[in-house]
Amino acid sequence: MSALQQRTLDLIRSNETQILTQWQENLAAAGQGQDNRISSQELQAQNREFWRLFLQVIPVAEAGTLHGQEGQAIRRFLEDLSADRARRGFNSSETASVIFSLKRPLFELVQGGFADAPAQLGDQLWAISELLDVLGLQTVKAFQKTREEVIQRQQEEMLELSTPVVKLWEGVLALPMIGTLDSQRTQVVMESLLQRIVDTGSEIAIIDITGVPTVDTLVAQHLLKTVTAIRLMGADAIISGVRPQIAQTIVHLGLDLQGIVTKANLADALALALKRTGQTVTRTAI
Incomplete structure (x- = not known):
């Protein structure tokens, strides 16, 4: 200079x-x-x-x-x-x-x-x-x-905003997912979900994939990692929102989801979670 x-x-x-x-x-x-x-x-x-x-x-x-x-x-x-x-x-x-x-x-x-x-x-x-x-x-x-x-x-x-962890019931958490699931998002999901399990002492975590457009091998691997992490924390995991198209894709890809409980919608997953925790919901007469 x-x-x-x-x-x-x-x-x-x-x-x-x-x-x-x-x-x-x-x-x-x-x-x-x-x-x-x-x-x-x-x-x-x-x-x-x-x-x-x-x-x-x-x-x-x-x-x-x-x-x-x-x-x-x-x-x-x-x-x-x-x-x-x-x-x-x-x-x-x-x-x-x-x-x-x-x-x-x-x-x-x-x-x-x-x-x-x-x-x-x-x-x-x-x-x-x-x-x-x-x-x-x-x-x-x-x-x-x-x-x-x-x-x-x-x-x-x-x-963080796109992966909110919601407390549905005492001991039951839900994670509604919207959009694609990549490695970075999986890490955020696991961190927030596992922390909520610790904070609330929940026994069951429901991962709802209704808003996930497609499930491929990579997405399935991310789901398996999340489920494994949940189990290591002493809680059970349920995957809901498995639509017919997603079920067919999983079959065609030959993905192994054995041992993972899946449900077609969030309502069914919640009913199963309540049953596992020894709780029932009854309709009252109007």
């Missing part, structure tokens, strides 16, 4: 107000601070903090020092900024523009200050461009990391 000359540093420091004003105008023209995601006051406060850190790092911004101890403070700021923007719903382009929009006011300032030295002008413009590119890329990298974490957390929450 090229170094900024003292002449350039003096130009930047002596024209701070002008640079900040133009920078803020550029961001406003791009729509930053114009909606309810972030107020103009918050944007200005973030810009001032970035500018303060920027002034600290530019005297030593060469030979990759931004990746070392000297650039630690501004890197941390950019990581926090990117994380905040990702959570507020900004995209990576809008986030990086906070840094890249600073190029124009700095370029215009340096062009005017080095009008009498074309060779030095090119060198200093390149140095500023390199510096802001490194900072901008750091922002994009941090934004993507945060965004991936947000997406992963949302996926985990959706998995």
Whole structure:
């Protein structure tokens, strides 16, 4: 990375107000601070903090020092900024523009200050461009990391919501499943179901696959793993929702579900569970 000359540093420091004003105008023209995601006051406060850190790092911004101890403070700021923007719903382009929009006011300032030295002008413009590119890329990298974490957390929450463990009766739990059953979801299912068995002391767990569109070898293996885990916890498992199409598929695939109790619907599975726990349901006269 090229170094900024003292002449350039003096130009930047002596024209701070002008640079900040133009920078803020550029961001406003791009729509930053114009909606309810972030107020103009918050944007200005973030810009001032970035500018303060920027002034600290530019005297030593060469030979990759931004990746070392000297650039630690501004890197941390950019990581926090990117994380905040990702959570507020900004995209990576809008986030990086906070840094890249600073190029124009700095370029215009340096062009005017080095009008009498074309060779030095090119060198200093390149140095500023390199510096802001490194900072901008750091922002994009941090934004993507945060965004991936947000997406992963949302996926985990959706998995948990799509596999609720319901207490049907004293000692009887039900797990209605909707959609496809893959390895990740199986893990979530087992963790939530086994924890509920421990919490409630339930004796029977009903896995209802009425909402599962198809059952193939992989899905059957996942079901077997779940049933095995339930049994290891000292409880019994019943699979309900085995429709004629699913039964035929299981037969054609040659899947071995021996030893696993299956029922056509959840009502039948609940009736069996109540019978096993020594309870009966009777109709009262109206």
